Amino acid sequence: MWATQLADAIHTSAHLGLERFISMQNHYNLVYREEEREMLPYCERQGVGVIPWSPLARGYLTRPDEDVEATERGATEEHLYAHPYREGGGIEINRRVEELADDKGVTMAQLALAWLLHQEAVDAPIVGTTSVEHLEQAVEALEISLSSSDLDYLEEPYEPVRVSGHD
Numbered sequence: 001m002w003a004t005q006l007a008d009a010i011h012t013s014a015h016l017g018l019e020r021f022i023s024m025q026n027h028y029n030l031v032y033r034e035e036e037r038e039m040l041p042y043c044e045r046q047g048v049g050v051i052p053w054s055p056l057a058r059g060y061l062t063r064p065d066e067d068v069e070a071t072e073r074g075a076t077e078e079h080l081y082a083h084p085y086r087e088g089g090g091i092e093i094n095r096r097v098e099e100l101a102d103d104k105g106v107t108m109a110q111l112a113l114a115w116l117l118h119q120e121a122v123d124a125p126i127v128g129t130t131s132v133e134h135l136e137q138a139v140e141a142l143e144i145s146l147s148s149s150d151l152d153y154l155e156e157p158y159e160p161v162r163v164s165g166h167d
Contacts, residue, residue: 001026001166003038010046021048025126027165028052030061030097030115030154031090032083034163040121052116054165055125060085061112065094083164089157096154106144109134113141115154 001024010021024043028035029052043050056062065086084090101111116125129135146154 001039003042006039006048007042010048023049023051023123025051025053027054027083028116028119028122029055029057030112031057031085031088031093031158032161032164033155033158034161040119044121049123050121051124051126052122053126054083055116055127056109056112057085058083060090061094061097062107062109064098064108065091084161088159088161090161092157093154096157100150100154104144106140107137110137110141110144113138114144114146115151117141118146118151 006021006024012018013020024039026035026039028040028050032054035052040050042048060068097108097111097115101108104111106114113125113127116122127135127138129138
């Protein structure tokens with residue numbers, strides 16, 4: 001959804017005396033940050049909660065770039081490459097996630113979730129898991145502390161990419 005669409009919906013709900021929108025589910029992760037331009041600032045100003053979907057970029061942020069196709073999901077995931085995760089510095093970001101995760105003794109998925117949880121606008125990510133182990137690991141991401149230099153290191157390679165996920 002475009003920020004203007006949410007603004008129109010909030011305005012219309014107020015005009016009609018309807019319940020106000022209280023949360024926004026948007027496409028946001030370390031390799032897709034286009035929501036930072038308009039949607040996240042708008043949600044913060046309006047007090048709208050942010051609940052991002054695809055926080056692990058359809059699994060792209062859970063393993064090194066060169067290993068993505070080696071998994072069953074990577075080989076069969078029809079939507080993974082519809083999103084610009086490898087564009088705009090995405091491959092370098094993936095490499096940095098791997099490096100920092102190794103340094104901190106955590107999984108890449110945990111580090112990518114920790115980054116998202118360090119974003120002030122984010123209330124909670126929508127995490128899809130395939131096992132109890134993955135769920136437990138996701139919860140452990142809450143305990144990972146990232147310094148401002150860690151955040152800068154992960155974010156620095158990002159460049160603007162085409163908008164994706166506004167179908």
